[in-house]
Amino acid sequence: MSKHLIQVIDDYAETKGDQVAYAYDGEQYTYTELKAYSDALAEHIDAMNLPLGQPIIIFGGKSFSMIVAFLAAVKSGHAYIPVDINSPKERLEMINQIAKPVAVIATEELPTQLADIPEINAKQLEQICLEKVDYHLTHPITGDQTYYIIFTSGTTGIPKGVEISYNNLISFVDWIVGDEFKLPADLQMLQQPAYSFDLSVMSLYPTLYQGGTLHVLSKKTTDNFIVLFTALRTMPINVWVSTPSFVDICLLEPTFDEAHYPKLQNFLFCGEELTHKTAAALKKRFPDAHIFNTYGPTESTVAITEIEITNEVLDEYERLPIGYVKPAMNARVVDENGSYITDGKKGELVIYGANVSKGYINNPEKNAKAFFKIGDQQAYRTGDIVTMAPDGLLRYFGRKDFQIKLNGFRIELEDVSALVSKEEHVKQAVVVPKYNSQHTVSMLIAYVVPAVHHFKTNLELTAAIKKNLAGDMMNYMIPQKIVYQKSLPLSSNGKVDIKAVITAVNSQ
Amino acid sequence: MDDKQTVLDILQDLTGEDFSDNLDEDLFASALLDSMGTVQLLLDLQDKLGVQAPVSEFDRNEWNTPAKIIAKVEAAK
Secondary structure: OOOOHHHHHHHHHHHOOOOEEEEEOOEEEEHHHHHHHHHHHHHHHHHOOOOOOOOEEEEEOOOHHHHHHHHHHHHOOOOEEEEEOOOOHHHHHHHHHHHOOOEEEEOOOOOOOOOOOOEEOHHHHHHHHHOOOOOOOOOOOOOOOEEEEEEEOOOOOOOEEEEEEHHHHHHHHHHHOOHHHOOOOOOEEEEOOOOOOOOHHHHHHHHHHHOOEEEEOOHHHHHOHHHHHHHHHHOOOOEEEEOHHHHHHHHOOOOOOOOOOOOOOEEEEOOOOOOHHHHHHHHHHOOOOEEEEEEOOHHHOOOOEEEEOOHHHHHHOOOOOOEEEOOOEEEEEEOOOOOEOOOOOOEEEEEEEOOOOOEEOOOHHHHHHHEEEEOOEEEEEEEEEEEEOOOOOEEEEEEOOOEEEEOOEEEEHHHHHHHHHOOOOEEEEEEEEEEOOOOOEEEEEEEEEEOOOOOOOHHHHHHHHHHHHHOOOOHHHOOOEEEEOOOOOEOOOOOEOHHHHHHHHHOO | OOHHHHHHHHHHHHHOOOOOOOOOOOOOOOOOOOHHHHHHHHHHHHHHHOOOOOHHHOOHHHOOOHHHHHHHHHHHO
């Protein structure tokens, strides 16, 4: 990519301005509108004289104004931090404290005012976007400057903000639109996850870079299946990007197949393990489609490995491989002492190269643990246990620590346990995953020693605890099930023995 | 075991709660069931009771309490 990504997207306003860029809840927005709105907002941000290079929080759901704000931030020389509308007040405040943004653009009403920084609210945003401006792209984010910052779960109740540079992003986009994924030229891509989740980047920038259309599912739509399937049937999508969990929902519907969705040629999965069961069921429904499994931590820009799941791959592997490392990225498997493993045995995956983040924003302690250099290249310790075949094929076997994936969401068990333990009705708690036969987590279960309380039933107690937790953590982190105990098993160092509880829960 | 008890057992397994005395609890409003939990509910109803609930016709406002789910199961039989 020699031309700047933003310039490429802007140019479509000239060459095919009426092309729909964004289709959302029955509304359609063209490349002309995308450029005009983001230019107007960029000019407004420029006029605010904010310190350049400092991030801006962009708060909201899946509306068109979200991507307008992303592009405007980047045009005006600022990284953006997408924060989802379903984020509780506590999380927004923590992100504000950690990232020290210079402004917030609220496409929806904020759960709390952020002190000391200017806010552009939804009403102002609407007015600003209608202004006609003649904007010149002179100082967009470029090179190693941070382009976006995505916050993930930390281990102690404090989230970590992964900084992804322009160069990181470009390396990723070039790969997705390259030969490996066999994507159609006219991209009509599904946009399923929230923008605070980096899987959303897999549809967003490749589609805009190619001048295609994003077909966006709102949370309201995906939550109610009758609405979801009505919406899906009307979408002319040819490339599907989602978590495996989401396609599992769709596979429950017998008409989700090639005959009813003849345009669907490609499926790209990321965010959690693609199980053999899901891939095999999908391949049966869409025998001619290309199904790709991809893998990558948020710290390495969405994804860094890929493999097409063909019938041969399904026949050969019971647990599907995560694939081969993309160009400009490298992988090593290391043992507990940090020595390289070369004989195909299991070890921790270390990755280095063009996709690796510069680190977590304002978090030198965690950066020192996770990031380092191999030669002059940025490297990251993934914490994932893998094997590497002589031809480079990587297979995943689990985690080194207590990080899990639930429906594509990355969750640190210590983080959730710490937050649940702080709840007022809880004396002590440990949160553990329940696995299904396909090695994926089906739910989180909290084992709780309750504090003295006045509730008549456990149902009332659970409802009260869950209500309070909703104010402190993202919805997907809240344990589905709470089991009350008199005490929890302790390990020799006096802490709750999380491993023992995980074993007990999963041996039933 | 009767259908009502089977539904209550399925719900208890999914949410950890015994709804015998709370048949009108709103499962979605109280965040006891999310969309993946709903998927599991539909699969369990199919496996354990032979009730086919086409997901494309699944309007969650019609399935939001234990009582409504039990009524749906009884109607399907």
